[in-house]
């Protein structure tokens with residue numbers, strides 16, 4: 061009989077929580093033939109990632125995953141359900157108390173994971189896979205995604221690299237995909253994408269692109285960065301479909317697209333600016349250079365995470381390229397002017413491109429996160 065999994069996702073803000081859990085759920089179904097229920101407390105966020113999904117439905121089948129509304133507030137309180145074999149609590153989101161009671165009462169208890177946020181910090185490998193004994197006596201296992209084999213790895217579907225490489229090797233596939241999104245770049249223009257949080261120094265970067273020798277076509281999916289783009293352009297309102305040109309720079313605003321299309325968009329671009337967790341990982345799988353706009357934490361803990369990733373990622377680059385990339389990432393995340401760093405980075409375009417592909421292939425040698433979770437379960441039973 062197929063094992064059954066429940067994944068719980070509470071949407072804090074943005075799209076990362078739902079993006080990661082839906083990706084995991086789909087992979088458990090398609091590659092491991094499991095029954096998966098995905099409990100989400102904000103189906104509006106889900107419907108943005110999965111067009112066609114019904115934000116009002118209590119239960120719907122999407123890509124083989126049973127997506128359920130996670131009722132948290134009166135009058136729709138949590139109703140008892142049949143317990144699965146495995147429970148994934150994503151990002152410490154706190155399971156419904158009645159559900160925990162039911163786990164406790166069952167003779168054969170489910171395996172309970174807390175799937176943590178992604179971090180390249182050293183301490184992660186020491187905590188990955190460890191159980192934490194709850195006051196109820198239940199055990200909850202910490203599962204950490206990461207970049208080394210001492211962690212749970214990254215979400216990566218089977219055959220992703222081959223699919224991406226085949227797409228990038230096919231000018232026809234690229235062109236018809238771009239046309240579908242009404243993107244018609246100038247033949248000599250490099251293509252870039254921008255998915256970021258607000259950035260006070262954004263204007264300085266756009267200015268660099270506008271004044272560059274080479275044309276740039278910048279694709280900006282609708283989202284939080286649009287206000288800064290708008291300010292620099294000096295226009296009233298930017299919506300999907302808008303196109304504005306300033307010297308060598310053409311900016312095109314895109315609608316928020318489904319996850320598979322966002323992947324292809326990253327594959328098409330020569331350079332991607334990404335954020336949070338999931339788009340950050342997908343940009344690495346694109347094998348192209350990137351800037352990571354990390355999710356800011358109140359206690360500034362994000363800086364340690366940024367530096368820990370850079371320490372791994374920079375290995376193998378020349379000293380000059382390392383310095384330029386570090387400067388650009390740090391300026392971006394500090395909301396500072398980008399001019400100096402970006403000019404330095406532009407000197408290393410080819411080196412950074414080759415490096416991004418190498419990094420992707422190296423990371424792809426590791427076991428993917430979904431398989432690691434399934435394997436953990438198999439050795440646990």
Ligand code: TRH
Pocket residue numbers: 072073074075076077078079080108109177255281315316317318319320322335336337338339340355
């Ligand atoms: O939306 P985010 O900022 O999410 C963040 C992070 O996950 C952060 O770690 C977390 O603490 C916070 O949320 C609560 O960035 P992220 O993680 O890249 O998620 C964006 C998702 O949206 C990702 O799955 C890709 C997807 N996406 C599309 O499907 N279509 C699009 O057009 C775009 C731009 C993104």
